[in-house]
Amino acid sequence: MSVSSSLVSPTAPAAPTGSFTVDSSVLVLARDDSSAKVATSGLNAYGIPFTTVLVPQSGVTLPELSSSSGGNFGGIVVASEVSYDYGGIQGFQSALTTDQWNQLYSYQLEYGVRMVQYDVFPGPNYGASAIGSGCCDNGVEQEFSFTNIDDFPTSGLKTGAGVSTQGLWHYPATISNTTTTKEIAQFAANSSTSTAAVINDFDGRQQMAFFISFDTTWSPTSNYLQHAWITWLTRGLYAGYRRVNLNTQIDDMFLESDIYHPNGTTFRIRTGDLAATASWVTEINSKMNPGSEYFPEVGHNGNGNIEAASETGNGEAICNGGAIEYPEVPDTPLEFKKPLGTGTDRWPSTPTAYDWTTQCTDLDALKIWWATPENRDKFAHISHTFTHLEQNNATYSDVYKEISFNIAWLDQVGISSAKRFTANGIIPPAITGLHNGDALRAWSENGITNCVGDNTRPVLLNQQNEMHPYITTVEADGFAGMQVNGRWATRIYYNCDTPECTTQEWIDTSAGSGDFYDLLAVEKADTMRHLFGLHHDPYMFHQANLRQTDVQDITINGVTAKLSIFQAWVETMVQEFVRLVNWPLISLKHSDMSDSFAARVARDACKYSLNWAANNKQITGVTVSANGNTCNSPIPVTFPVDPTSTQGFRTEKIGNDPLTVWVQLSGTPVTFTLSTPIAF
Template sequence: MIKKIINVATLFVALISSVFAFEMNMNTLYLTENRLNSMVSSMLDSYGMNYDIVQLPAKSLVLEKDNVALYNSIVIENAKQETLSGIKAQIEEYSKKYKIRIAYLNSEPDQSVAANSQQSIFMRNVVLTDQGYELASKYQMNGKDVQFTVGTCILDTNFQCIQYTHYEVDPIIKDSIKPLLKYTDIEAYAGALVNSNGIESIHFWIPFIDSHIAYFASHLWISYINYGLIDGYRRLFFEIQVDDYFTDNCFNSSDCSATPDAPHYRTSVEDMENIAKWQKDISSRMPKGSDFKVELAINGIHILTKAQHKQYEIRNWTDYLFPYEYKKPLNEHGSSRWPEKFDDDWDDKILQDDKLYKHFKNHDNQDNFFWLTHTFSHQKLDYASYRDTDLESKENIKMSKEPYLGMYDRDCYSKHSIVTPEISGLHNGDALKALTDNEVYYAVGDTSRVDVSPENFYLPFITNMTTSNFDGFVVIPRQPPQVYWDCSTIEENMEVYKMRYPDRTNVTWEQHLNEEADLHAKNFLKLRHDPYMFHEGNLRNSDFKEVSIGSGKGKYGMLQQWVERVTEEIQKYMNWPLVSIKMDNLAQTYLTRISKEQCKPKYTMVVDDSSFKISEIKVKATTGECKVPLLAIKNTEFDKSTVDSIEKLGMDPQTAWINVNDKSVKSVKFTSSVQWNDDSYTAKSGSIIAYSISSLKILLLVGIATLFIMH
């Protein structure tokens, strides 16, 4: 009897809760009058958020359906007051009813906000106000004393400037308005928080085109209008890949024998020991929770060459030259680099005459780095036959296994990934079939090449029969910094730089590093996960002079100096952990994103009518199944029993990962009371788990199946 009474009471409470609660989708409404060169949608994509785009002008909006609030945040870009006149009352009524915050981006300020404003095309700098820095700090951003340049121009395909205006605003001085950005050379503002008539909004009166300030400010408005509860995740991956490892490269020449007196360099054991120590040091100087590690892409033949042991088994070194987009016909045999018979019964004792090989047979030394294949002999794969590609894979795998290097089956090695020589073979169906038959499913591309770059850089390029005569090979974007492949010294690098840019012969290495840092820090503001391409000679450091860069001081080689300077630049803007993971795991993050895009998850908050407290967040896939994130920049924690895993690094807020499908709803809850319209947050230190993903085996199967469905 008592049990029945309790059950009835529980049911009654549930019914009462449902009657006096409303549901609200976690979905952003993006209203825009002009999206030309806008980066707003790409920043929503960077978090992986759900959003709908409505082109202005619009006569009315659908904001509610079947007693469900369809949007939990609103973004309005490039809108005039006249354009908004027909829908402004509807937006404001909706905002008041559901406590929805609004972001106004380069939109004309109304009279309640601005006593006076004017549009301008002049290039100006802005800085954060004290209130702006306070808001940035809340979201673990920095920006203190940084002078941001407001973007005013984007070059079109004919290198003609498309001009963009910004607003210079004199806000009405009152408690309801908090300036966020101010111009440095005039008495005017470029951003503010406004709390007026029960509506909270954030305003940035600058163009949201390619610029550091646009990307920086996006992290502020995205977090602000969502009250810190985001249907996505944020992570800074700092991935350095070093190609040609174990190779002795000659400066300014791909063939040392052709220029026997040419300077050349192969890293020493001392170089690598220094790099290993430095990685730990710089990780300690990065934001809490950081873990930085270099990944080495190996060519096994150069171990044989150094040890002078069976290195001449390959005799056909014909280099076939084709344009990047060349697609080898499947009925053409292709190259024949490998002879019918060859001796690969290597003597491990002889190979240990190579000091680098001997050093890296030690598991402790291996674990200082991540590893993957770069083919055995660095054969370009654009015209490679199936057999050549198969042997290039198998021989490098053999060198990586016991009784040789013995790293292939260890956690430090990415056995399913490859850096193809010169990013070749990605349009060669025979080569891709051979790689896949050797359980290699992922490669890196080159963002300077359109033919292997995805339309959306948060997703990989995936081959199909049209592009490559092969379906489903995954190519993730990779950045080519201007530290050149055949250079091991600063002098060599600047010599090549000045050959490439004859109008910039006065540029110094320090200036070059500053330009590189300025350029690539922007990628981190974009939350781009692209690895960076370096080469074996760039690791040289043991004979360098001591330098000081940012918080670091030591005998740093070019790669180290580049990383130090870029790290310093990133930390001007963000205090988020910088994390390196091996390529197999990085590829999985891209597959997870693709799977999420396909299953179209829906997040719905259940919110109390009077208190606005969130009782649960219901998550379900629209089609299929996938793994989805939920970020909470709030003073609470996820209930572990309601999610599949929780990720937290250093001072970062928690991100929950939830496995969802289209058959049932997952109910995500918190350990303490969470109010929808309260974004109070104080960052706390301590990692719950390191960055992790689901079982590699499972994701591989899901990933490959997903890719074939796409084509």
């Protein structure tokens, strides 16, 4: 709980004479590292520069708020009033002194800077009064919904769309000062609806306050709500951008999967399943917000094509004796690091190069379907290696063949000529080989520069910034410089083709409880947390998940249809996303996704900034700069109103999203004038 004594808003000081500037970096005041991570996660997701100050119970000195040229911060965020329990009659109080609060208030008034507070107790400081002592006990639901977004329209949030507050302590309120305070959100009724968030205007000092705790590390609601305060605090004008990527990767295409339930069965995708999926891609796009473009991405294993062809008629003879076969590979510890030069070759000694003919590959109906451009180009494509050999303890020779044979096969069957094809990346089999320097060298020598990892494994995550990829090192992985992009696992398991199968595996292996719809509800919560956290990592699926032609109908949001478990997952996520926001959903092929991660790293290294030019209580323009004012990666700047000129830089205006200008710094700062000034 967070309660502080009533503070006094100062009289507005005189504004600086003439024009002045404000650095748009956001000042974040938080109690500790964990609360600071929650407060800054959204800013980091957008790429908005910020400065964090930790405020211990003993207090802290505030940073310099202004200088001779203007303001040093374009927004202030205070988490939970940085309050502590001081015991006795003091109780919960802010660790900032009254003088420090008034310094912040004076700074706001002087420079037109807004403040956001969350996890606060309704009181005079927020123009509201509490109803009771707070809510709620475990299992009690009181949904949060926005009632008015007029002051932050570029947020794209939908009013009246309720989101769960379970696990987030909150304080139902009523507005006590209608002159200074406006409701922007409500809690759903227990006995009656109540105010959940407000905007205050105290004689020019503007503040947004949420009467609910936040935790973006687990709560989809917190990740959703942060877009209100970020767009309001910045007035929709910031260095950074907002984009949601829905990337779904389907591994093991052409292979046969052993099915978890019923045990002892197998499944290999049929052309009818693929045709249904291809038609559905058009249908699901029609359900998305304007500007959306969604397509699945497929990871191919060419040896599965040779296996299937060899099993038809005289296919073994036509296919040079059949596919690559080798003894079962023993498992290794998950993070096994193979000593360089060790291991046992598993591949047969021949062939030494890919030598199967089109006459062979055409014996498989699945290959014929994928080789048809109209079918092929509904999807994106990437290599998943030739046989799916697990690579933790694989030799350089075997891995080199895994990559080079699949490259040759992708070229032969025409998949590498697809509209969306990634040549420089792979999906590693079972996400293995990432600590095997011999494997990584073999990848690199075949033109592979990046791959996907596994977000459940901390050693494959960037520990400095969760929006950056992991880069392999010689010390940790035996090879330096391979880019490992994050990827989310789902509860749609690799060895399942029906709802019954994946639900049973969820129950047996992950303490799941309930039916397939319960599984989808858990998936929805996790996925909304990722999407509204602006994580661009793809989601993992497998070929068996696309079984469609002979499955039972599924009802998703009141619509009953024949859907694969993959389709049911996507339908669930899309419909929830569209319910909550008007943003587009954009898919990227693997190489474009990987490039976007690398670009983020490059521009963050430039330490870019955005300064407002202000005059007469209006923002009239902005200047983009960076260390040395040169940056190898363009810097995104988001505008709520058009600049008078975009100066030839690349621009994006997708669907309902605001305009983003990608600014290339080449030695000097770049200044834009706003076509319409933004009032303080």
